[in-house]
Amino acid sequence: MPRSPLALLDNCHRVETPEGIDLVLKPAGLVPRALAFAIDLVLRAAILLVLGSLLAMLGQFGAGFGAILLFVVQWWYMVLFEVLNQGRTPGKQWLGLRVVHDDGTPVGWGASLVRNLLRFVDLLPFGYLFGALSCLAHPSFKRLGDIAAGTLVVHRERPAAPPALPEVAPEAAPVRLTLDEQRALIAFSERHAGLSAARREELAGILAAPLGTPPALAERRLHAIARGLLGQA
Amino acid sequence: MRLSDASLAIRPRPPWEACDLGVLLARRHAGVLMASWAALTLPLYGLLTLVLWDQPSLAFLLFWWLKPLYERLPLFILSRALFGEVPGVRQSLRALPGELKAQLLPSLLWRRFSPVRSFALPVQQLEKLSGQARRERLALLLQRDGAPASWLTIVGMHLEMALWLGLLGLLYLMLPAQVELAWSWQDLLGLTSDWLWIEHLSNLLYVLVLIVWEPVYVACGFSLYLNRRTQLEAWDIELSFRRLRDRLAAALPILLASLCLLLPGPGGTGLLQAAESEPPFATESAAAPAFSRAQARERIGELLQQPPFQNRETVTRWRLESAAEDEHDGSGLLERLGRLHRLWQSLDGVALALEVLLWTGLLLSVGWLLWRYRAWLQAFGLRRRAQAPAAGRxxxxxxxxxxxxxxxxxxxxxxxxxxxxxxxxxxxxxxxxxxxxxxxxxxxxxxxxxxxxxxxxxxxxxxxxxxxxxxxxxxxxxxxxxxxxxxxxxxxxxxxxxxxxxxxxxxxxxx
Known part of the structure; x- marks a missing residue:
C-alpha cells in the first residue's frame, strides 16, 4: 500500500506573528477539558453550598444576596477567572490549561463572555452533547462557544528546571550540526537518567561510526559534545 | 517496526497532550475506525436483542460487558495506520479472529474492570506479553503517567453516559406531542409490555454512542502507551541520530574527496580533522567564557545591584503617632455578642438600602439605554406615532x-x-x-x-x-x-x- 502523503500528525496549532515567528500552541482536548470542567463544577457547588447556608441565616438580606451570588457564580465564575487570572479557572489551572484567543493573545472580556454564554448551546440537548461532539471533531478541539468566540484552550507550558548533565569535560562538536541534531544530542544527555544503560549504549552506538569513536566510548563522547553545545564549562 | 515510517510526530509529550494526540489519531482514521466498529457491533447488538427480546437490560449488560472484545479491532487498525498502511474495513474484520485469540478470557473477566484498560491493551495485543512478563511491563509503564490513563477511563464512562442521555434527550425533543401523551396513558394503564422496543431503542442509542467514543478511547490509550514508550526508549532521539548518521554517511565521500584535493598534506583523512577546520557556531560559546560559572554569577549579581536595575533609597520623615488602641479583654465578649445581634438586625435595613440601590440602578440603566438608543427608537419604534401628528393638522x-x-x-x-x-x-x-x-x-x-x-x-x-x-x-x-x-x-x-x-x-x- 502506498504511503499516504499526509503531514505528520501532531497536536500543534501554529500562529505566525507579523515578525515571522512561529508560536506553537498546544490545544487541549476533550479529556483534560472535561476534567477541568468537573473540578470547576465541584468548586462552584461548594461555594454555593457554603455561602448559601451562611446567607440563609441572614433573613431577607441573605435571600437577596444569595440570589445575586447565584447569578454571579453561575454566569460570571468562568468569565471573571478567565479574564482576570490569565485565562485559567481553578479547574484549568489544576490541569495546566488556559484560554487564549486564536492568535495566542490573552483572552478578553468579549471573547470570554461569548464563549461562556454559548456554553448553553454546547449544553444542548442534554449533557454537553453538541459541545462534546464538536470538541472531538474539531482539529483544535474547539467547542461551539470557542468557534464563535475565536478562542482556544491550550496546554500551559510549565517551566521545568533543566536536568543536570553528566559530569564530563565539554568538547566541541566535530561537524556542523543542524538545530534539530543539536537538540537531539542535548536531549540524549538530559534524559540519560531515564534510559536504561543498554538503551543508552544502543543509541550512542548509532553515532559511533560517524564520530570515529569506539562504540563503548560513544556515550561519553556524546555527553561531552552536548555539554559543549550548551556551553557548560 | 520502522520509526521513520511513523505517521505521528514522535517526541515525548506531557501525558495530557499525548491523550489529545490520540483524539487526533482517531480523527484522522475516523472513517475506517467507525465503520469497522459499527460493522462489528451493530450485528452483534441486533443478535443479542433478538435473542433477549424480553430482557432488554440483560441484552444491554451483555453488550456492555463484551466491550474489551470489540476494542481489539480499533487497536489493530491504529497499530497498522501508525506506520502508514491503513487497513480497510473488510481486511480488519478478517484479521479480528486472530487478534481475539490472545488472553480473551482474562480481558472479559478480571481485567474487565481495570481502570487502565485501553492503556494496557497494547501490551497484551501488540507486544503479546502475558503472565509475569506482562505484569512487570505494565508496572514499568505505569510508573509515571498512570493517572491520566485511569482518568481517561473515568471521563470516558461519564462521557458515554452524557452522550447517551444527550441522544435520548434529542430523541425525546423530536417526539410529537401526541406520542408523548399516548405514552403516558399507556404507562398509566400498565400496558408497557408493548413498549419494550423503547428500551431496545435506548440500548441502540448506546451502541451508536460507542461508535463515536470507543475508537477515541482506544486511540487515546494507545497514544498514551506510545508516549510512555517514547519516554522510556527515547524513540525521538533514535530517529534524530539515525537521520544524522545517514546525513553524515552521505556527506562523508564528498568530504573525503574535497580533503584530498585541498589538503594534500600529511594530515589524516579522518572526519574529525576535516571538520575541525570549520568550527560550528555552537562551539564558540563553549570556547569563549574566560571565567567560571561562579565568577559569572558574581559579576551578574554586581551588575544587577547597579542603578539601571535597582534603585534603593532610604526615606526618613515625620509622621503622627497612631492613637493608642483601645483594648477590650474577655469582659467585652458579651457586649460584642450584643453588638453582633444588633448588627444582625440592622442587616434588614441594609437589605432595604441595597434593594433601593439595585432598583435605582436598574431604572438608571434602563433610562440610560433609552437615552443612548433614542435615535434608533425614533427611527424604528416611533414610526406609527410620527404619522399621527401629520394627519392631525x-x-x-x-x-x-x-x-x-x-x-x-x-x-x-x-x-x-x-x-x-x-x-x-x-x-x-x-x-x-x-x-x-x-x-x-x-x-x-x-x-x-x-x-x-x-x-x-x-x-x-x-x-x-x-x-x-x-x-x-x-x-x-x-x-x-x-x-x-x-x-x-x-x-x-x-x-x-x-x-x-x-x-x-x-x-x-x-x-
Missing part, C-alpha cells in the same frame, strides 16, 4: 378649495344632486371638496397643501381600496374637465355619482 385648503368640514353642507351628496341642474359647477365642486375633506377626516390620508389633483390620486393608491380609487379618478377627471375646460358633466352621471359618494363616505360630514 390637515391643510384647510387644497388648490384653492375650502376643505374645513364647517365649510361644507351637512349632506354634500344630496346638496350636489339638488344643484346639479341649476349650477353644475357648484354641484361637482361640492362633491370633490367633500371627497377630499372626507379623505382627510375618515381615511386619514396624509395630504399636503402643496399637493396637486394627480398627487392626491397617487396617494390614494396606498389605501388599496379599488372602489374608492376608481371613483376618485372619475370624479377628478370630471372636476378637472369642468373647472379648467368648462365642459359640463353629463346629466346621466348625477345619480350614480351622488349615490356612490354616499356609499363610500356615508351620509353627511357632521352625521
Amino acid at each position: 390637515p391643510p384647510a385648503q387644497l388648490f384653492g378649495l375650502e376643505l374645513a368640514p364647517e365649510s361644507l353642507p351637512a349632506d354634500p351628496a344630496a346638496e350636489a344632486a339638488r344643484l346639479w341642474d341649476s349650477d353644475p359647477r357648484a354641484a361637482l365642486g361640492l362633491l370633490y371638496r367633500g371627497m377630499l375633506s372626507e379623505l382627510l377626516r375618515q381615511r386619514r390620508v396624509v395630504l399636503r397643501a402643496s399637493d396637486t389633483e394627480g398627487e392626491v390620486l397617487r396617494r390614494l393608491e396606498q389605501l388599496r381600496e379599488p372602489d374608492l380609487q376608481a371613483f376618485a379618478g372619475r370624479l377628478t377627471t370630471l372636476w378637472q374637465n369642468l373647472a379648467y375646460g368648462h365642459r359640463a358633466p353629463p346629466t346621466a352621471l348625477r345619480e350614480p355619482l351622488c349615490s356612490e359618494w354616499t356609499r363610500l363616505f356615508g351620509r353627511g360630514v357632521q352625521a
Whole structure:
C-alpha cells in the first residue's frame, strides 16, 4: 500500500506573528477539558453550598444576596477567572490549561463572555452533547462557544528546571550540526537518567561510526559534545 | 517496526497532550475506525436483542460487558495506520479472529474492570506479553503517567453516559406531542409490555454512542502507551541520530574527496580533522567564557545591584503617632455578642438600602439605554406615532378649495344632486371638496397643501381600496374637465355619482 502523503500528525496549532515567528500552541482536548470542567463544577457547588447556608441565616438580606451570588457564580465564575487570572479557572489551572484567543493573545472580556454564554448551546440537548461532539471533531478541539468566540484552550507550558548533565569535560562538536541534531544530542544527555544503560549504549552506538569513536566510548563522547553545545564549562 | 515510517510526530509529550494526540489519531482514521466498529457491533447488538427480546437490560449488560472484545479491532487498525498502511474495513474484520485469540478470557473477566484498560491493551495485543512478563511491563509503564490513563477511563464512562442521555434527550425533543401523551396513558394503564422496543431503542442509542467514543478511547490509550514508550526508549532521539548518521554517511565521500584535493598534506583523512577546520557556531560559546560559572554569577549579581536595575533609597520623615488602641479583654465578649445581634438586625435595613440601590440602578440603566438608543427608537419604534401628528393638522385648503368640514353642507351628496341642474359647477365642486375633506377626516390620508389633483390620486393608491380609487379618478377627471375646460358633466352621471359618494363616505360630514 502506498504511503499516504499526509503531514505528520501532531497536536500543534501554529500562529505566525507579523515578525515571522512561529508560536506553537498546544490545544487541549476533550479529556483534560472535561476534567477541568468537573473540578470547576465541584468548586462552584461548594461555594454555593457554603455561602448559601451562611446567607440563609441572614433573613431577607441573605435571600437577596444569595440570589445575586447565584447569578454571579453561575454566569460570571468562568468569565471573571478567565479574564482576570490569565485565562485559567481553578479547574484549568489544576490541569495546566488556559484560554487564549486564536492568535495566542490573552483572552478578553468579549471573547470570554461569548464563549461562556454559548456554553448553553454546547449544553444542548442534554449533557454537553453538541459541545462534546464538536470538541472531538474539531482539529483544535474547539467547542461551539470557542468557534464563535475565536478562542482556544491550550496546554500551559510549565517551566521545568533543566536536568543536570553528566559530569564530563565539554568538547566541541566535530561537524556542523543542524538545530534539530543539536537538540537531539542535548536531549540524549538530559534524559540519560531515564534510559536504561543498554538503551543508552544502543543509541550512542548509532553515532559511533560517524564520530570515529569506539562504540563503548560513544556515550561519553556524546555527553561531552552536548555539554559543549550548551556551553557548560 | 520502522520509526521513520511513523505517521505521528514522535517526541515525548506531557501525558495530557499525548491523550489529545490520540483524539487526533482517531480523527484522522475516523472513517475506517467507525465503520469497522459499527460493522462489528451493530450485528452483534441486533443478535443479542433478538435473542433477549424480553430482557432488554440483560441484552444491554451483555453488550456492555463484551466491550474489551470489540476494542481489539480499533487497536489493530491504529497499530497498522501508525506506520502508514491503513487497513480497510473488510481486511480488519478478517484479521479480528486472530487478534481475539490472545488472553480473551482474562480481558472479559478480571481485567474487565481495570481502570487502565485501553492503556494496557497494547501490551497484551501488540507486544503479546502475558503472565509475569506482562505484569512487570505494565508496572514499568505505569510508573509515571498512570493517572491520566485511569482518568481517561473515568471521563470516558461519564462521557458515554452524557452522550447517551444527550441522544435520548434529542430523541425525546423530536417526539410529537401526541406520542408523548399516548405514552403516558399507556404507562398509566400498565400496558408497557408493548413498549419494550423503547428500551431496545435506548440500548441502540448506546451502541451508536460507542461508535463515536470507543475508537477515541482506544486511540487515546494507545497514544498514551506510545508516549510512555517514547519516554522510556527515547524513540525521538533514535530517529534524530539515525537521520544524522545517514546525513553524515552521505556527506562523508564528498568530504573525503574535497580533503584530498585541498589538503594534500600529511594530515589524516579522518572526519574529525576535516571538520575541525570549520568550527560550528555552537562551539564558540563553549570556547569563549574566560571565567567560571561562579565568577559569572558574581559579576551578574554586581551588575544587577547597579542603578539601571535597582534603585534603593532610604526615606526618613515625620509622621503622627497612631492613637493608642483601645483594648477590650474577655469582659467585652458579651457586649460584642450584643453588638453582633444588633448588627444582625440592622442587616434588614441594609437589605432595604441595597434593594433601593439595585432598583435605582436598574431604572438608571434602563433610562440610560433609552437615552443612548433614542435615535434608533425614533427611527424604528416611533414610526406609527410620527404619522399621527401629520394627519392631525390637515391643510384647510387644497388648490384653492375650502376643505374645513364647517365649510361644507351637512349632506354634500344630496346638496350636489339638488344643484346639479341649476349650477353644475357648484354641484361637482361640492362633491370633490367633500371627497377630499372626507379623505382627510375618515381615511386619514396624509395630504399636503402643496399637493396637486394627480398627487392626491397617487396617494390614494396606498389605501388599496379599488372602489374608492376608481371613483376618485372619475370624479377628478370630471372636476378637472369642468373647472379648467368648462365642459359640463353629463346629466346621466348625477345619480350614480351622488349615490356612490354616499356609499363610500356615508351620509353627511357632521352625521
